[in-house]
Amino acid sequence: MEQSTLARRGLGLRGVNNSKVSPGYTLFAHLTSPGIVKLVNNAGHVVHTWKLPYRPGRHARILKNGNLAFNGVHPDAPRLFPLWQKYRGGVMMQVDPSGKVVSEHRDPFAHHDQHHLDDGSILYTTLAPCTADEAASIPGGIPKTEAPDGTVYADCIKHVSPTGELLWSWRAIEHLPPPLFPLQPHYTRDHWPLINSVWPLADGNILASLRSVSAVIIISRETGEVIWHLDSTVVAQQHCASELANGDILIFDNGTFRHGESATYSRVIQVSRATKEIVWEYRDPHPMTFFTPFMGGAQRLATGNTLVTEAAFGRIFEVTQEGEMVWEYVVPDFASYKGLGAEEIEGYFWYPANAVFRAYKYSPEEVPWLKVDEAKL
Incomplete structure (x- = not known):
């Protein structure tokens, strides 16, 4: 009998409503692969594959110019603390x-998220060590769980030109008041506040999701100050905060x-920037059957549907505005971290997994280079 519960429940395409699903192709990077990115169609068939030289450092996107933006794991990055190997x-x-x-x-200190912008520049998350006084000012977390050398690392956001010139930078410890952003009590103190997504807003400011303090913030590009703050009374260890066309914020709320x-x-919420009220929400009809304790994604599609990534279990699905599921796919690839140069986390994540950090869907018009006779697949 199949011993993997995920495999036993079914892999690959699990269902599709062809009259309501958005046309297009879904992109994902299997995290415990040596560097494989796949594009699948609505029938669940792989229509394109990239084989890259580094294991995925979270996710990939397709850019407007048709290129793949891939965040790979730096081969020579310092080994800062055990879980650093998981998300760097x-x-x-x-x-x-x-x-x-x-x-x-x-950037050997980069982690989680990166945006290749239309002008060729890149906005991304990275980190830097705190001074002893800065580290002492950060409340919360599990006592005595700093990095092995005693360091606490704090997040930074950088914007660099196509040639790597630093255009703008932001250091969390300089702009976030630590008492207002305490580490939650079950988090280690090696990394604060653990930014897992960063998004350039239409008004020029920066949207960021802070996992280990359960907060979503907007940072003034001009001053670096926090000008909007959605706190832990609304979100819980959330991921993938993005701006919608009407200015609302879409968030994958892990829970x-x-x-x-x-x-x-877990749930996906759409929050009004003006009122901070939840104006749309998706949760499973049996809520506890949709949950990922870490990672996760939500993408609003042009049709109004939303693509959701239940990341830890490799499950990607699409729902309508009314909450009807119209497509479901479970990544069929399983592997552990063994042999991928991440020895520090082999004990944490010893099992073969099909996890993906975040998936994205693209319309046929967004991938004009894709030439495939899908009837033959």
Whole structure:
């Protein structure tokens, strides 16, 4: 009998409503692969694959110019603390459809998220060590769980030109008041506040999701100050905060240690920037059956549907505005971290997994280079 519960429940395409699903192709990077990125159609068939030289440092996107933006794990980054091996990146590549590397920017301290902007510049998350006084000012977390050398690392956001010139930078410890952003009590003190997504807003400011303090913030590009703050009474260890066309904020809310509830479930919420009220929400009809304790993604599609990534279990699905599921796919690839140069986390994540950090869907018009006779697949 199949011993993997995920495999036993079914892999690959699990269902599709062809009259309501958005046309297009879904992109994902299997995290415990040596560097494989796949594009699948609505029938669940793989229509394009990239084989890259580094294991995924979280996720990939397709840019307007048709290239793949891939965040790979830096081969020579310092080994800062055990879980650093889980979510670090550092090699920010543009790769054409044939697999040729077009451009590359490296930062051994980069992690989680990176945006290749239309002008060729890159906005991304990275980190830097705190001074002893800065570290002491950060409340919360599990006592005595700093990095092995005693350091606490704090997040930074950088914007660099196509040639790597620093255009703008922001250091969390200089602009976030630590008492207002305490580490939640079950988090280690090696990394604060753990920014897992960063998004350039239409008004020029920066939207960021802060996992280990359960907060979503907007940073003034001009002053560096926090000008909007959605706190842990609304979100719980959330991911993937993005701006919608009407200015609302779409968030994947993981739900771990959510205020006022003992049952754990994930959801996707759309929050009004003006009022901070939830104006749209998706949760499973049986809420506790949709949950990922870490990672996760939500993308609003042109049709109004939303693509959701239940990341830890490799499950990607699409729902309508009314909450009807119209497409479901479970990544069929399983592997552990063994042999990928991440020895520090082999004990944490010893099992074969099909996890993906975040998936994205693209309309046929967004991938004009894709020539495939899908009837033959």
